[in-house]
Amino acid sequence: MATRKRKKMIRYVEDGSLMKLKSYFRKHSDLDVNFSQGKKRRTPLHLVCSLRDDAILRLLLKSGANILQKDKKGDTPLHIAANKDDLVVPLQNSCPDAMVAPNNAGITPRDLLHLGKSLQKGQTLRKWQENLFGECQDEFFETFGQYDDTDEEDFQDWADRIRQEYVTKQHAEAQRLASSGFHGKRKKEVDEEDRANRALHERLQREHEEYLARAARKEEETHQGKKRRYEERCADTVSTDTAAVATTKLSYRDIPWTAPKGSVEVMLHGADRKDMPVFRKLLRRQQTVWHPDRFAQRCGTRLEEGDKQRILETVTALSQELNRLSPEALSQCQTGKDLMRR
Numbered sequence: 001m002a003t004r005k006r007k008k009m010i011r012y013v014e015d016g017s018l019m020k021l022k023s024y025f026r027k028h029s030d031l032d033v034n035f036s037q038g039k040k041r042r043t044p045l046h047l048v049c050s051l052r053d054d055a056i057l058r059l060l061l062k063s064g065a066n067i068l069q070k071d072k073k074g075d076t077p078l079h080i081a082a083n084k085d086d087l088v089v090p091l092q093n094s095c096p097d098a099m100v101a102p103n104n105a106g107i108t109p110r111d112l113l114h115l116g117k118s119l120q121k122g123q124t125l126r127k128w129q130e131n132l133f134g135e136c137q138d139e140f141f142e143t144f145g146q147y148d149d150t151d152e153e154d155f156q157d158w159a160d161r162i163r164q165e166y167v168t169k170q171h172a173e174a175q176r177l178a179s180s181g182f183h184g185k186r187k188k189e190v191d192e193e194d195r196a197n198r199a200l201h202e203r204l205q206r207e208h209e210e211y212l213a214r215a216a217r218k219e220e221e222t223h224q225g226k227k228r229r230y231e232e233r234c235a236d237t238v239s240t241d242t243a244a245v246a247t248t249k250l251s252y253r254d255i256p257w258t259a260p261k262g263s264v265e266v267m268l269h270g271a272d273r274k275d276m277p278v279f280r281k282l283l284r285r286q287q288t289v290w291h292p293d294r295f296a297q298r299c300g301t302r303l304e305e306g307d308k309q310r311i312l313e314t315v316t317a318l319s320q321e322l323n324r325l326s327p328e329a330l331s332q333c334q335t336g337k338d339l340m341r342r
Contacts, residue, residue, distance in 0.1 A: 006035055013044050018055050025063055034066045041072045049081040049091075054211060058090055067095040074104035082112035089208040113200060226266045230258050234289060237299075250299060252307040257314070264321050283325060290318045 005028060012021040025031060036043050045065040048057045061067075070076055078098045081087035088109075092099055099110045233256030258266035267286045271279050288294065295315050303311055 005031060006037070009033075010037070010044060010047070013047055013053075013056055014051070016051070016053055016056065018059065021056060021059060025059070033060055033063050034069055036069070036071065039072070043069050043071075043077070045069070045077040046071055046075075046080055049077045049087055052087060054086050054090070055215070057087060061090065061094050067091055067098045068101055070101075070103070074102070076101050076103070076109070078109040079103055079107075079112060082109045086207055086211050088113070089204050114196075223266065223269045226258065227269045230256055230266050248302060249304050250302045250311075251304050252311055252314075255311055255314075264318065264325065267322075268325070280326075283322060287319065287322050287326075290315055290322060292316050292319055
């Protein structure tokens with residue numbers, strides 16, 4: 001049974017099925033999310049980092065995923081996420097110690113974050129060396145064309161001499177700086193590294209905030225879509241009195257529930273509870289739709305017998321939930337709490 005549960009969890013992670021995974025965790029609250037599998041001995045959190053799925057990563061962290069757990073090579077999930085900026089911040093915030101956890105090769109996630117900068121410097125140095133070689137080669141061709149001496153040094157000898165002169169000059173300059181007690185260079189390097197670290201952190205934080213803003217916009221669009229579909233279904237079923245609709249039987253699935261068991265969140269989405277007149281107007285409209293007696297008058301004869309009792313029970317529960325949200329009920333609840341404190 002445990003193996004089937006783990007395989008199903010891995011499938012949801014690979015498919016990016018956030019809602020299914022949430023529901024699966026609610027159903028199996030005792031499910032261990034820190035198991036490892038395969039030849040690489042990687043956990044679901046390793047897999048999420050390789051797939052770059054920020055939403056499922058946050059769900060796993062909330063469910064107790066261990067950031068310090070290592071795979072066969074000693075890599076933590078943060079090693080894998082080190083080149084994926086939008087994953088580093090939540091992992092680092094959840095476990096700061098993971099930034100300095102070394103793998104089997106002694107490399108930490110912080111080392112990997114700075115690797116990109118080092119590679120960029122290496123590419124710049126390599127380009128400079130190629131340009132220098134090209135200039136030396138051009139100078140050699142010009143020199144070779146002016147002299148026709150059989151004892152003239154060939155190109156390889158000339159290139160070796162130029163390189164040796166350059167190294168000697170650099171070494172002499174280093175000795176001069178060292179003999180003069182120059183210590184500012186090291187301090188400058190440290191300051192540059194600190195600035196680079198701060199810039200990296202700020203960039204990661206900024207990109208993380210942008211991601212959260214995009215996620216919030218997407219969630220708002222989802223809620224608005226649910227509310228629009230709910231209102232359309234209400235208009236087609238509960239609030240329609242045409243003769244054609246009046247003869248249509250309604251099962252439990254035909255009722256425009258906002259969720260499988262009924263919920264008031266979608267009904268009241270977008271309502272500002274601080275604006276009491278507007279909130280009270282919207283709440284009363286929903287109370288009218290889901291009042292048990294009025295619902296029975298409008299739709300009682302159309303309900304299928306097998307689902308009738310279940311439908312009426314859910315309508316009653318919705319009505320009670322809406323009544324508890326009324327300003328009067330909230331005021332009475334607050335008064336009761338004040339009396340208990342006294």
